Amino acid sequence: MNKVYSLLAFILVTNAAYAQDNSFLPEAKLKQGDAQTLNLGVGFTQKMIHLNTEWVNPYGIAYVKGGVYLNDDHTAGGQVGFRYPVQFTGKDKNGYYLGVYAGHIDSKKVDNSYESRLGGGVDLAYVMMSRERISTFSVGIGAGEKLTNQDGTVAAETKPQLQFSYTISIGL
Numbered sequence: 001m002n003k004v005y006s007l008l009a010f011i012l013v014t015n016a017a018y019a020q021d022n023s024f025l026p027e028a029k030l031k032q033g034d035a036q037t038l039n040l041g042v043g044f045t046q047k048m049i050h051l052n053t054e055w056v057n058p059y060g061i062a063y064v065k066g067g068v069y070l071n072d073d074h075t076a077g078g079q080v081g082f083r084y085p086v087q088f089t090g091k092d093k094n095g096y097y098l099g100v101y102a103g104h105i106d107s108k109k110v111d112n113s114y115e116s117r118l119g120g121g122v123d124l125a126y127v128m129m130s131r132e133r134i135s136t137f138s139v140g141i142g143a144g145e146k147l148t149n150q151d152g153t154v155a156a157e158t159k160p161q162l163q164f165s166y167t168i169s170i171g172l
Contacts, residue, residue, distance in 0.1 A: 028059055029059075029088075031058070035093065035130065035134060039055075041170060046165065048107075050066055059084060060084040061127070062080075065081075069114070078103050080102055083097035086098050094127065095126070098123075103118065104118060106144060117144040120142055134168070135167070136165070136166065140162070144161070
């Protein structure tokens with residue numbers, strides 16, 4: 001029985017070592033110095049005006065957005081996401097980035113008050129990046145959760161919807 005456990009442990013260790021040997025991460029396309037590591041800015045995403053923080057790392061740009069929707073109640077909302085560089089178009093790291101996002105995608109009226117709707121999706125962004133600032137235009141497609149009123153009627157269905165966004169950030 002000890003031989004079987006030893007064999008299983010050996011197989012597990014060799015598989016883990018093999019997995020460490022193979023690179024599962026995408027190619028690192030950004031270098032330190034292409035932009036500030038942390039950036040703080042403002043933006044507009046699908047009727048939400050927000051503050052955003054962006055973290056530039058070798059694999060792309062991770063971001064967090066938090067703000068309010070421009071409706072009667074000014075419902076709060078936020079998103080997190082990540083963008084990976086796909087194609088550069090200039091001498092700086094300007095170019096097209098493919099991303100994913102999750103969080104509040106819009107605000108809908110449910111039982112006479114507004115509620116932020118959770119969802120997620122993918123986007124294609126054009127990023128203009130320099131050492132001092134990052135400016136991003138993006139268009140995405142995603143879907144949100146189904147919202148129902150207390151009487152059972154559907155206030156918002158789960159269906160694909162476009163999301164447009166613009167942010168500008170400066171390095172800290």
